[in-house]
Amino acid sequence: MINVAIVDDHELFREGLVLVLDQIDEINIVKDYCSGNEFLSDLDNLNIDIVLMDIKMEGLNGIETTQKAKAIKPDLKVIAVTMFVEDSYYMQMIQAGAHGFVLKKAGKYELGQAIMEVYKGGNYFSQEILQKMALSAIGGTNSKENQLSNREIEVLQLICKGLSTKEIAESLFLSQKTVEVHRSNILRKSEQKNIAQLVIWAVKNNYTSI
Amino acid sequence: MINVAIVDDHELFREGLVLVLDQIDEINIVKDYCSGNEFLSDLDNLNIDIVLMDIKMEGLNGIETTQKAKAIKPDLKVIAVTMFVEDSYYMQMIQAGAHGFVLKKAGKYELGQAIMEVYKGGNYFSQEILQKMALSAIGGTNSKENQLSNREIEVLQLICKGLSTKEIAESLFLSQKTVEVHRSNILRKSEQKNIAQLVIWAVKNNYTSI
DNA sequence: ATTGCAATAGGGGAAAACCCTTAGTAATGT
DNA sequence: ACATTACTAAGGGTTTTCCCCTATTGCAAT
Structure with missing residues (x-):
């Protein structure tokens, strides 16, 4: 059984996500949170393997929340769930310690696959993200030089x-x-x-x- | 029993929404579509009371889809489901014939309430939308003068x-x-x-x- | 028919953005 | 100790935006 938490400030999406993942036998949704702060303050008492984290959120965003969560529990695995695919964006999230990246336009099978893969100790990135990474690797337009201070x-x-x-x-x-x-x-x-x-x-x- | 269809290009959100609404006894989700065109080409054979329509979509957007759908079935009721609250935005959707407006950060209870209300022949608008409408009514900064050509x-x-x-x-x-x-x-x-x-x-x- | 407005286009000018160079200080890492 | 980098700031320049003003054409509504 994989214990999963969800952090996303769009209530309707979050409620839906809980139901979608409850359909998968191997997955147990422990709790869901509407903000990064709410999640962090609960983290000590929380027994989870993976957290699905929205990036764009009011208040603490997904990147900041991930950084703070990893500081508290370094073994926690984070999968980012997001709308867009852009460069520094996912790089920041990977640097913050995310193990996976799934787009909101992905389906439940893809999300399930991502959770399984990350649970087993691997990584999962949507096709679109992998393409971006490949392109920036070719162009060399990535990493440190272009990071904003x-x-x-x-x-x-x-x-x-x-x-x-x-x-x-x-x-x-x-x-x-x-x-x-x-x-x-x-x-x-x-x-x-x-x-x-x-x-x-x-x-x-x-x-x-x- | 209220027969409902969903049009939204974010698969995860759509799948979640189906499950959320299936929990409500009075609501029957007939079918869900990932694009406006897909929905329109199916509309003739579709027996639904209400359609939940995303506004921002690849290809045909929610406003265009609503206009075309109302041309085919004038009695169809449309509830817009959207991320943002902005002026001309919801005005266009209302002009296109939408009976309701719910934000994606709303919860399932609010969405259920909106569906019930619109089914009974009324309208439903999220608090945030109503505020915007009230403000533009006071300021008079609405309607024609400020409409872009x-x-x-x-x-x-x-x-x-x-x-x-x-x-x-x-x-x-x-x-x-x-x-x-x-x-x-x-x-x-x-x-x-x-x-x-x-x-x-x-x-x-x-x-x-x- | 006249009014109203969208769309076109010009003159002229102030302000802001954009681009180049140089340069000092403070902090960080090897 | 030395190199690197972020942050600061200036001089001097071009280009673009933004704000007035006037003015003509053409379409549409009452």
Whole structure:
């Protein structure tokens, strides 16, 4: 019996997921949570093998929740359940310690397969994710060089809220020039050519929520 | 017994929804579809009271699917099931003939309630939607004045793809000045102050998909 | 018929974004 | 100790966005 917990802030999806997985004999849904914080505060008393984790969530997101959960229970296995497939996005989640990655448009058989595979000590990644990984391996446009720094992420989030360079500078107590540098480093690293593309990219890569 | 169909391209969510609703005695899930086209081509042979319709879908979206479905079966009742709450978005769906509007973060009880209400001939709108409607009624910032024209929608979609004014002008065979006029009319009507905010607004209002 | 609006397009100008260079400081890792 | 990197900031420049203004054409509604 595989003991599984679910963390997802979309109630309808979460309720459905519980029922879907209850149909699989080998899987036992222990509990489901609507937020990362709720899950973390329960983690000590929780006897689970695997947690299915949504990435985009209000409050603590899936990446942060995974990092904190792994700090408490290093053996916990995390499968990310997500809407989009984008670069730094899944890389962050893998770095945080996720063993699997399933898209929400996948079916129950695929999710079941992912849970089995991860339970046995393996990894599972959706076809779409594997393609992305393969492409970034070929292009070499991945990993560290293109990772945003903390400050850059902060600036990116303000850009996505619609703040101008001047406003960002004021709100972070920086000079406009510094913010300009961050902006252009963000554009370079994300390989986007303007703010419109950057905002879409940021949403897809989970730097901001909509 | 209320006969219900589901149209949603996220398989896991759809499968979950089927199981959630099967728990409610009064509801019978007749069939579920992963696309608008699939649903429409089956509609003639389908004996259902209500269809739960996702708005954001690959191919035919929920609004288009609803319009076409109502043309075939005017008595069909549609409940939109969606992620976001934004202005023109739900207005379009209501104009297309939807009787209800439920957020994906709602729970099964709320969804059940919505189905019952719409089946009895009423309407059901999530609290969040009602708030939006009330606000736009007070502010008067709704309806026609702020509705984007076809050309504006076309320009908006190109903006969201990251094209500059110059590139948009070239691709639509217009002068840059004309595109500039469209841009600022779009910003004025959407009440957003720059491209970053506009892109987020466009995604929320279903003018573009991410 | 006239009013209204969408769509077209121009002039002109202020502000913001974008791109290049250089450069110092502080923290981190080998 | 030394290299690397994040963060800071400036000078100086081009391009783009954004905001006024005016103006014509053509379609549609009353």
